[in-house]
Amino acid sequence: MANIATFGEIMLRLSPPGKELLFQSSRLEAVFGGGEANVAVSLAVLGHRSRWVSVVPSNPVGEAAVRELRRFGVDTGFVVRGGQRLGIYFAETGADVRASQVIYDREGSGIAEAKTGDIDWEAAFSGMDWLHISGITPAISASAAGLTLEAVKAARAKNMTVSVDLNYRAKLWKYGRPAPEVMREIVKHADLLAGNEEDCQKALGLAAGVEVTSGRLDPKVFEDLTAKVMTEFPNLARVAVTMRESESADGNRWSAVLRNRKGFLSGPSFDIRAIVDRIGTGDAFAAGLIHGLTSFAADAEALDFAVAASALKHSIPGDFNLSTEKEILAVVRGDRSGRIRR
Template sequence: MSKKVVTFGELMIRLQPYNYERFVQADHLEFTFGGGEANVAVSLANYGIDVSYVTKLPAHAIGQAAVNSLRRYGVDTSKITRGGNRVGIYFNEKGASQRGSVCIYDRAHSAIQEATTADFDWDAIFEGVDWFHFTGITPALGPNVVEICREACKAAKAHGVKISCDLNYRGKLWTREEARAAMTDLCQYVDVCISNEEDAKDVFGIEAEATDIYAGTLNHEGYKSVAKQLADKFNFEMVAITLRESHSAFDNGWSAMLYNVAKDEYCFSKKYDLHIIDRVGGGDSFGGGLIYSLLNGKDTQAAVEFAVAASALKHSIEGDYNMVTVSEVEKLAGGDGSGRIQR
């Protein structure tokens, strides 16, 4: 029987200058859609997983365009609530070389930000579902959305659904204190936590020793300690930590660690040297790869290798959504990263 996944969050319009233009010089913008949990849903649909995405979107044509952006990749949109007036927007300016990317949010009063717990029937949504995924971006939209996330987590637990959460701290949306209060509450329901070195520090004050994220140096023992501290605090079954070494906007080292608590295993993936086309959604593509791997019973090492390979490929693809197949990911995870033409 095929596994069923539900993801929940905000789907936004992404407006971006063409090529590498700055906002102040652009006179036309590229129009696409994206959002953390929607990106995960598209990844899973591309891997053949039965996945539903839950959000609230206006009933007007722009809301429908957002829904259609998911439907074209096979994501089930039947559980999306329609209503409200706005689709949130984010403006993305792609960085190049030593100039970092810039993201500006325009998402106040979006349909999901103004949603209430009455908008979602979680018991119906989780009927026959195996896995639920959300991120720390969604509760950051407001206390009402924290409450919706809490109800979702409680219902998921009541239905025996595994829960994964990507901490994804966004300093432009809420303070560290607000994030810590909300995520400390929500993480008690979570089985699989996805984080990076910055998120663990910003949200919970947990940090790796002897690691300077800005200098691009990594300390494996430090990350083991972060994963163990997170797992001990919340009784997680697994903790994944993505490790990004940022040399420039174009060139990053990319790897990850997966801590399997029951087996007391700390598995580090191979490292990829990325030359980046688009890094937005990189973490979400890791999450999608990890969920796929764990649902399919891959062992700890194989799961982290698949997730990192999926994410490495995403960095080569324009837009939020990761457009890759299982066979492409497994080919890269298996060692073929030459980028040679296939014919």
């Protein structure tokens, strides 16, 4: 198994029970989650030596977040204490034609206020082979963007593989620099890039020719898009793009494609008809792809595993994908019935 570090923010997620409206209920359920933390948990569950690097406040909320990751076997020994608060987000699960929605309350969080030099990357990356980051942390503040760029440069200096999940969030890019200006500089240091068609358009400034609201996606467009990304960023060894055809908040068709330096691959397609929780499915894909690329001989196997891992995450409440390799491989091999195992 591989030694993988992730760097990014974790937040407290507050949601109403089931599919109620945000303030329809008199109570909110609390869990922790965040793109890179979600990946770290999934990789730990899959058997890797997984390390999460971040900045959290030295208060009971920050310590609870750290304990939650440690519970799943994630190494939290290089989490820096700083700032006054942990970010919060409110998540309302959609149903039928009512879309899910997220409201952020994360300004002034520990990682948003952290600056270059606050983390000892030499120590944080000791014994690590891989760094995974996303486009969420660079979006929250100019200083967090600088810290993310510092992280990927430090990883490259140690000859680590670097993966970037673009994760464009329109609500977060508020501090004055456009997303492509920031993300293109970060992606120049990456080996693996993941995202969806909107990420490529909004985070990299590349025209994708895809209408995401129609619910139908043309695979040929994704073949062209991945080729365009690799031409634009010749440092990349692989580009993976997820494909979500959204018929309703409850029903999606889910797949992904991958381009490497040898050609273009299409993954399996899943019709998901009873979504439990969409949040974290992209992170499950990223973790599954990292696991596949470090565990299997062929990129096609890695892609199949990643798509199946993310399909399974749609059935799990909360941010984390807790599916094991055995469970994911069963889906890869065709077990999609959901029948009880006795």
